[in-house]
Amino acid sequence: MRIREALALGKEFLVQAGLPPEEALIETRVLLGHLLGLKPLDLYLYLERPVSEEAFRELLEERARGVPLAYLLREVEFYGRVFTIRPGVLIPRPETEILVEAVLSEDLPPGPILELGVGSGVVLITLLLEGRFSQGIGVECRAEALSVARENLARYGLAQRLLLVRGDWLSPIKASRAFAAVVSNPPYVSREEWKELPREVREYEPPEALDGGPDGLDYIRRTLAEARRYLRPKGKLFLEIGYNQQKAVENLAQQEGWRVKFYKDLLGYARVGVFA
Template sequence: MRGAELVARGTATLSAAGVPDAGRDARRLLAHVLKVPPGRLTLFLPEPVDPDLEEIFSAMIQRRAARVPVSHLTGRRQFYGRDWLVTPDVLDPRPETETLIEAALAEPFASVLDLGTGSGCILLTLLSEREGAVGVGIDLSDAALNVAFWNRNALNLEGRADLRAGCWCAPLDAADSFDLIVSNPPYIARSEMAGLAPEVREYEPRMALTDEADGLSAYRAICACAPGHLEPGGRLIVEIGPTQGADVAALMAGAGLRGITVITDLDGRDRVVIATQEAKTG
């Protein structure tokens, strides 16, 4: 069967299963199976596909129809222009998180702490974009840290990114301080979990999605510990759910941070909250 026919058949199967953007996913999976860049797949669509590869593609389509995320089938995900290893042990890097990256890069920093680093995509992107900067990534999940280690080494950042296991700021020494602290913590309330897409609810790590409470527990913990590790004038930047801006801003104010700003994403939804540690005077 030719590539174009496989894409058409795969698209029909995914559409019948209710998968959004079925045609896009069918093309991405065929490009993965054929080991060609997705942008060049069109060149290969008129060509016959080897029967063994056709069988692999069909199996992937069936798994995608069961709502397994494409990234779990291919093991890769694009984020901020780079290719990342992802597994079921980490959240998929999402385009919305690039709002946090842009906010962080808007001002200078030489050191960065990433709380709940997961795949490492935030920390490692910031270090890749800011030559000479160093950073620490912390995660409670050893399995997630294994993915972050792989991504760090693939980007040749071993000497600039220190990855540590633990809960929020606990693995830090009292004297550790940073110009920038970032986090994309679990912010989905337990009551909201049932409404998530199956790809997220059933296949991404639950501990990275929800605090099993009101969705604000992680921000309370971060606001309790992060200011003590911020340099004077340093920034705390966190990703939030679209209804959490006012609550997270209040937590930051209660922690003594200043200059608190809520930033929207490209869809106009509240997505990031920034606050600054007061600079010393005198």
């Protein structure tokens, strides 16, 4: 099969699978480009080049079954950089870039950063690459995620400056008020919201990365109760939250004696709390 035919086949296949035609064409180009090591739009320069129909159909079938595009490409873009991703590890979301923006915007004392729930490592790695911190520690409970995070550390030459620890949230770290910032995009999906998540997310992404307990606030509650003992004087805690959690988080922050301010997304929802 030639690229010309593969473009038509891919679009037709993904439209049949339920994607709108525009999206089907974009995804076809991305998958085909991935298979051939070409940029999606460069495919049009090589329309007569041969493609393995079997390999291409295999990718299309997986996509049609609902496997997220990032898991097929094994790569994802975050804050302008490319990171490795694999099934079993949460696909970084654009809203998590607000968490990075918030940390980069706030005044903080000197000192290292601690991230809880590092996943693929994109947050910690981006903050070090942006020059905000020179050292950090990340805690993660899942081996699959730690292995992807380690690959990403090596990809950006940060293995000497970031320590990754396997364990349960704050428990493996000594509460010695050593950190300038504690940062997390915690699991914050409630049981009710879980049922409404797209099939792609429910069936293919790790539930441990999303499940925030009955009301979605288990990890947020726990972090607000414990994080102060890890922060240096004037240090801050940064938490990504669900679009509908601002009120509940304000109440929890007040109970635990934090002052809180929020960073909003483009729709005006508070998505990151900064706690001091």
